[in-house]
Amino acid sequence: MMRVKYVLTEVLTGLWRNVTMTVAMIITMAVSLTMLGAGVLLYWQVNEMETFFNTKVEVSIFLRTDVTEEQRNGLQSDLKADPLVREVNYESSEQAYENFRKLYADAPDLVESVKADTLPQSFRVKLKDPQQFQAVSDKYRARPGIDEIVDQRQLLGKVFGILNSMQNLALVVAIVQGVAALLLVANTIQVAAYSKRREVAVMKLVGASNWFIQAPFVLEAVFAGLIGSLLAFITLVLAKWLLIDGSLKSLASLLTPVPWSRIFLMLPILAGIGSLISAVTGWITLRFYVRV
Amino acid sequence: MIQLERVTKTYPKASRPSLDDVSVSIEKGEFVFFIGPSGSGKSTMIKLLLHEVTPTKGKVLVNSKDVTAMRSWRIPAFRRSIGCVFQDFRLLPNRTAFENVAFALEVIGKSKAVARRVVPEVLELVGLGGKEHRYPQELSGGEQQRVAVARAFVNRPLILLADEPTGNLDPDTSIEIMRLLDRINRTGTTVVMVTHDSNIVNQMRRRVIEIEGGRIVRDQPRGVYG
Numbered sequence: 358m359m360r361v362k363y364v365l366t367e368v369l370t371g372l373w374r375n376v377t378m379t380v381a382m383i384i385t386m387a388v389s390l391t392m393l394g395a396g397v398l399l400y401w402q403v404n405e406m407e408t409f410f411n412t413k414v415e416v417s418i419f420l421r422t423d424v425t426e427e428q429r430n431g432l433q434s435d436l437k438a439d440p441l442v443r444e445v446n447y448e449s450s451e452q453a454y455e456n457f458r459k460l461y462a463d464a465p466d467l468v469e470s471v472k473a474d475t476l477p478q479s480f481r482v483k484l485k486d487p488q489q490f491q492a493v494s495d496k497y498r499a500r501p502g503i504d505e506i507v508d509q510r511q512l513l514g515k516v517f518g519i520l521n522s523m524q525n526l527a528l529v530v531a532i533v534q535g536v537a538a539l540l541l542v543a544n545t546i547q548v549a550a551y552s553k554r555r556e557v558a559v560m561k562l563v564g565a566s567n568w569f570i571q572a573p574f575v576l577e578a579v580f581a582g583l584i585g586s587l588l589a590f591i592t593l594v595l596a597k598w599l600l601i602d603g604s605l606k607s608l609a610s611l612l613t614p615v616p617w618s619r620i621f622l623m624l625p626i627l628a629g630i631g632s633l634i635s636a637v638t639g640w641i642t643l644r645f646y647v648r649v
Numbered sequence: 650m651i652q653l654e655r656v657t658k659t660y661p662k663a664s665r666p667s668l669d670d671v672s673v674s675i676e677k678g679e680f681v682f683f684i685g686p687s688g689s690g691k692s693t694m695i696k697l698l699l700h701e702v703t704p705t706k707g708k709v710l711v712n713s714k715d716v717t718a719m720r721s722w723r724i725p726a727f728r729r730s731i732g733c734v735f736q737d738f739r740l741l742p743n744r745t746a747f748e749n750v751a752f753a754l755e756v757i758g759k760s761k762a763v764a765r766r767v768v769p770e771v772l773e774l775v776g777l778g779g780k781e782h783r784y785p786q787e788l789s790g791g792e793q794q795r796v797a798v799a800r801a802f803v804n805r806p807l808i809l810l811a812d813e814p815t816g817n818l819d820p821d822t823s824i825e826i827m828r829l830l831d832r833i834n835r836t837g838t839t840v841v842m843v844t845h846d847s848n849i850v851n852q853m854r855r856r857v858i859e860i861e862g863g864r865i866v867r868d869q870p871r872g873v874y875g
Contacts, residue, residue, distance in 0.1 A: 360758055555741055564728035565756035
């Protein structure tokens with residue numbers, strides 16, 4: 358009991374004695390963990406969006422205006438019989454116009470300028486496996502009466518590309534800051550061990566156990582890791598509150614929602630990663646560099 | 650109590666060994682001086698006994714335990730059976746005499762209550778009664794060394810190692826410290842002392858082991874500095 362108290366007192370005085378270094382350590386740790394958290398959240402988000410859109414995504418087969426009814430019916434029955442296809446819906450020019458009007462209801466001038474028969478009729482095809490677009494496209498492209506085959510996934514691909522590069526950027530920043538944080542942890546522990554070298558020498562001399570000598574140093578690093586992860590978590594909460602639910606809310610229909618539960622899950626994850634990595638770094642520093 | 654069996658210690662990059670095929674046996678309760686010129690290997694002897702260094706060849710047995718084969722996690726427990734005093738005292742400057750001695754107890758897990766009971770006793774024993782709350786810089790060299798002896802003895806070790814404990818002290822103070830070590834020896838503690846101080850060796854008339862060039866050149870039961 359009294360040893361626990363001793364260790365805790367040592368941790369607090371250690372952190373305070375070296376307060377500028379402690380603050381630097383906590384800040385870099387917080388930035389690194391924020392980026393790690395953002396990266397992980399984005400990764401989950403992108404995965405979820407991909408499955409979400411894969412169920413919705415369609416291949417649009419736009420028909421020429423001069424398509425014959427025979428060509429259209431032939432195409433429809435072939436599509437229905439196709440093993441790659443799950444669902445086929447026909448959209449006439451009138452329906453397309455209805456949808457168009459609904460979509461651009463807030464731009465009446467635009468709606469005015471478009472006539473129902475200028476919009477092409479089309480088949481909306483859902484594939485069993487959305488990756489199989491190329492096979493479907495190759496099969497039907499040459500058929501008479503087809504104007505264009507468009508894969509919505511290609512449009513989404515750009516969005517996913519942006520999200521993926523954001524995720525990669527976050528992870529790169531996390532790694533770079535993480536390395537800086539670890540170097541600061543190592544440095545802090547070296548300074549702490551140096552300033553306590555007399556105590557450490559006496560402790561070794563009288564036979565204090567190794568964990569007892571090392572624990573205060575390692576716990577200093579763990580403490581910084583925990584505070585850093587707490588700050589990172591607060592940053593993520595603010596990001597969700599101010600960005601995702603705030604200024605980026607208009608994108609909500611495109612981006613699947615980020616649930617609070619997932620943000621809260623980041624606290625134990627970041628705290629675990631932050632404290633574990635600091636503890637290991639601290640221990641390695643003591644064992645191989647400082648030889649405490 | 651202490652046995653060195655054909656021990657050789659060569660430090661990395663050293664051209665010749667610090668200890669060269671040395672065998673010594675020290676019985677429980679003995680008082681032994683290691684003497685010899687600087688660099689003769691005396692301090693290596695202390696370091697071997699504390700397991701600060703490991704021998705290149707040979708065996709070191711302390712309390713009939715083979716120190717050389719000891720696992721590193723057992724070393725702390727092993728060191729609790731050995732007290733140690735140095736020329737430079739090695740006291741913590743920001744702690745009082747009481748706290749310096751209590752520190753040795755606290756870091757091996759003894760409670761504050763034990764420290765409050767035992768520390769005044771041992772400070773009294775070394776002749777520092779009434780000076781418990783002085784800081785090291787408020788004490789004379791001899792008094793500081795007494796604190797160090799108290800710290801080394803507070804766990805009642807079986808062996809007390811002293812590495813030139815009088816090296817920084819004037820002759821009169823040195824003799825007082827020697828009286829103290831002698832008293833500790835009379836409680837049954839084995840004392841091993843490395844020294845340059847011919848006066849002291851000649852006065853004490855205890856076993857003298859002289860080392861030169863890493864070899865034992867003399868081992869006399871009631872020797873003088875020579």
